[in-house]
Amino acid sequence: MKEIFVNLKRFDVPRSKGGVCPRDNAKRWIEEVISESMKLGIGSLDNVNVVYMVPEALIIPAQEKLEEYPQSMRANLKIGCQSVFRNNIRVGENFGAFTANMPAASAYQMGCRWTIIGHSEERRDKQEIIGAFQHDWNQLDDSRERCAIAVDNLINREVLSALEQGMDVLLCIGETAEERGEGGFEEQQIRTQNVLYGQLKRGLRGGIDYLPNRKIVIGYEPIWAIGPGKKPPGREYIAQVSKFIKDTVKEIYGFEVSVVYGGGLKEENAAMISSIETIDGGLIALTRFVGEIGFYVEDLKIIISKYVK
Structure with a gap:
């Protein structure tokens, strides 16, 4: 089964306000996205799972619109959220004092069964918070490594929170240009593998306890190659890194990962x-x-068709 994830980021902001949503009414837009997805058969593709990761405000309208269609049309299309908080609501414990943060219990109640965690944008946010607290961290020899470890540990708590709640996880990992460094392919590969090994070892810690009832997928983000004007990695680079990820997870935790x-x-x-x-x-x-x-469902269908072909 192939896994296609769609990260709709802040598509709740219209173009008139600086965003990318083509409608001023984002609720109506996400409903149209779901309807168009059903019309084009996105939810009933053979051997392809599709998950829309949507902003908090669009989760409920997306889920409600999806449920208007018969199960046969939407079996392989799910609604997910864009990360969850590292702590969760539990009976007899914290009833929900998480202002400005979305615990996994809230996402689950809204219908989410998937979440994306550790996206490069989320990692950058956590790094900036740590950097603001420890304002001179750039001047310390081992500060960047300690910051990376702290971020991975926070992300691991989010992963476990989602899995415990009954959600599946897309865990994103990847190296920055600075982490990749200069030099030839082999030299860069060693540094990249060291970064990814640490992210996998720390980020997945404890996750095996929830398998096989839950699903964990790894999303490889070459952060240095993302953005306008950036040159994406070639086939050999992606093939070697993805094999390394699979082998590493198997070596550390003993399970196969997509x-x-x-x-x-x-x-x-x-x-x-x-x-x-x-x-x-x-x-x-x-x-x-x-x-x-922007995001267009008809383009998504073309991308998926080219991929499965």
């Missing part, structure tokens, strides 16, 4: 990504990068 390409699955690279045996799907955000950039 790996999806998180550097942006697009129409241009879908065929190349699908040819890599150690890649099991992809992560998509925008589907159109020229003209009126």
Whole structure:
């Protein structure tokens, strides 16, 4: 089964306010996205699971619109959220004093059965918080490594919170340009593997206790290659890294894991990504990068078609 994840980021903000939502009414837009997805058969593709990771305000309208359709049309389409808080609501404990944070229990109540955790944007946010607290961390020799460890530990708590709640997890990992460093491919590969090994070892700690009842998928994000004007990695690079991820998880925790390409699955690279045996799907955000950039369901269908072909 192939796994396709769609991260709709802050698509609750319309273009008139600086966002990418084509409608001023984001609720109506997400309802149209779901309806169009049903019309194009996104929820009933053979051997392809699709998950829309949506902002908090759009979870309920997306879920309600999806449930208007028969199970046969929506069996392989799920609604997920964009991370969960590291602490959760539990009977006899914290009843919900998590202002400004969304615990897994809240997401689950709204219908989410998937969450994306550790996305590069979330990691950057946590790094900035730690850096603000320890304002001179850039001047310390081992400060960046200690910051990375702290971020991984926080992300691990989010992973466990989601799994305990009964949610499946897309855990994103990846190296920055600074972590990858200069030099040739082999030299960069060693540094990259060291970074990813640490993220996997710390991020997945305790996760095996929830398998096989829950699902964990790893999203590989080459952070240095994401963004306008950046050169994406080639087939050999992605193949070697994704194999390393699978082998590492097997070595440390003893279970097989699916790996999806998180550097942006697009129409241009879908065929190349699908040819890599150690890649099991992809992560998509925008589907159109020229003209009126944004997410379009018809483009998603083309990307998936090129990938499975």
